[in-house]
Amino acid sequence: MKPRVLIIIPAYNEAATIAAVIAELHRSVPDYHILVVDDGSDDETSSVVELLEDVKLVTLPHNLGIGGAMQTGYKYALRNGYDVAVQCDADGQHPPDQIHALVERLERGDADTVIGSRYVADTQYVPSMPRRVGKSILSRLIDALVGGGITDTTSGFRAVNRKVISLFARYYPDDYPEPETLIILHKAGLRAVEVPVRMQPRQGGVTSIRPGKAAYYMVKVALAIFVDTFRKFTRAPGDL
């Protein structure tokens, strides 16, 4: 049986690019459902999405940040019985034609999360210097705690199964969530694997991480990760 797949697109002020991204998704993966979570945008994101066919739209009453928006998507996926959820950015960085590869890898059944990685061989991604440094420190930290296997700890291009959906519906970090979710997965006894993907340059909008904030995020994520190692993460009762 084919899995029911939901693509979650968290969108904050993405009116300029969201329609094109969704059109591309419809072309690449017509069988998958699409959910846009408008994270309290100030622009026309919601009204643009409302006019599109075959898109579900959840509009948050105020801005929660990427983590709160993503978690809304996972809650939606959990309550509506989806087998697989795919996280995909609204700015066109995540190539829709690679989503299928993520889901197929997940269907093999030996992993609970599949991450589209920019570092695994066969990609041409070269991040800027400070980003590279910050990410490599984070990656090493996570590597030490989780036991390796993941090179692109900040990639937000992911497919997860129902176990992870129910976990993330309960626990999801607030901002800059990707590295920390790896720890949460690990603590919950769930497995993440990587597949190489070729990312595209963003089509519009601005990156949510400004250089000045990078250091702050680094410290914050490091602290969160440290604290997480002493926490327990259990999935919602009654879920698989």
Next chain:
Amino acid sequence: MNDAPQLGFQTVHRAALLLLSVLLLAFVLELVRRGRFKERYALLWLAAAGASLAIGLFPVLIEKLALVMRVQYLTVVYGVSFLFLLGIVLGFSVVISRLSERCRELAQEIALLAHRVHRMESQDRDEE
């Protein structure tokens, strides 16, 4: 240390402290009366006002403590106030964190419910 005796509270200090305590007490009670305070926070501040009132009335409390700790009474006053405020601020950080967590959950719930209502309404319209 004999030539300049370290006095405990002088009358003027006591008067000031008593006045402040009474004002604080009155202010807190007034806020409670107007419903601007949750009782649990009101209790906290009432306790603070009560404590400073007690010290104003019986300065020997704090002088004893200063003697035992071998510091000046003012140090004790500062120390006690500092710890009290530290406790309050820490408590507030906990409360704020919890509130923001709940606020996030509520926003998500509202958004998901609004989506369902919207879908049900459009279904109704299709059936008509």
